[in-house]
Amino acid sequence: DQQVKQNSPSLSVQEGRISILNCDYTNSMFDYFLWYKKYPAEGPTFLISISSIKDKNEDGRFTVFLNKSAKHLSLHIVPSQPGDSAVYFCAAFSRDDKIIFGKGTRLHILP
Amino acid sequence: DAMVIQNPRYQVTQFGKPVTLSCSQTLNHNVMYWYQQKSSQAPKLLFHYYDKDFNNEADTPDNFQSRRPNTSFCFLDIRSPGLGDAAMYLCATSRDRGDYSYEQYFGPGTRLTVT
Secondary structure, eight states, X not given: OOSEEOOOSEEEEETXXXXXXXXXXXXXXXXXXXXXXEOTTSOOEEXXXXXXXXXXXXXXXXXXXXXXXXXXXXXXXXXXXXXXXXXXXXXXXXXXXXEEEOOOEEEEEEO | OOOEEEEOSEEEEOTTOOEEEEEEESSOOSEEEEEEEOTTSOOEEEEEEETTEEEEOTTSOTTEEEEOSSSSEEEEEESSOOGXXXXXXXXXXXXXXXXXXXXXXXXXXXXXXXX
């Protein structure tokens, strides 16, 4: 039973356009969410996070939106750059100390 | 540079032969985590240490053990590896948990092959 779902295994976006990566969750105990980026042969690196008390967090080109009623979050990257090509993982933390990752979405930025 | 180091990067072991994976950190973080990630799957948390307090996930097999002799080092022991244990093993650290500092710093991982 996947508590954190990233339903798109891969996504291709033109350079300069907006990339939108989606993540859905089922556990209402989750109260903190993070996005990680992973290049081949490297460990995931932290990108951006959001607490459940907020609905938006922005850091440069990266914005995370949280819709608690829909149990949905999304990561927006604008404008997309070639170096953004990577696998993006959504992760959720719950009040009872559970940490659950999604399977990841592979983002390809096309020239 | 402060970092999380995992050795070795690639480990081959035989079916049933005990193996130990190591992780060290120069970040002086309180919390250390071990994850297992199989191909095209989500990283799955096996254990974490909050300082010396060991927390085992309920569905982590007994075949997996962990040791944290000091703040900097953490080891993952697989007592009798099976073919199903072949995976990438990721070590991560975080500064703390109580203040919502959930940002985790990951090592590059150790890819374990079981023959």
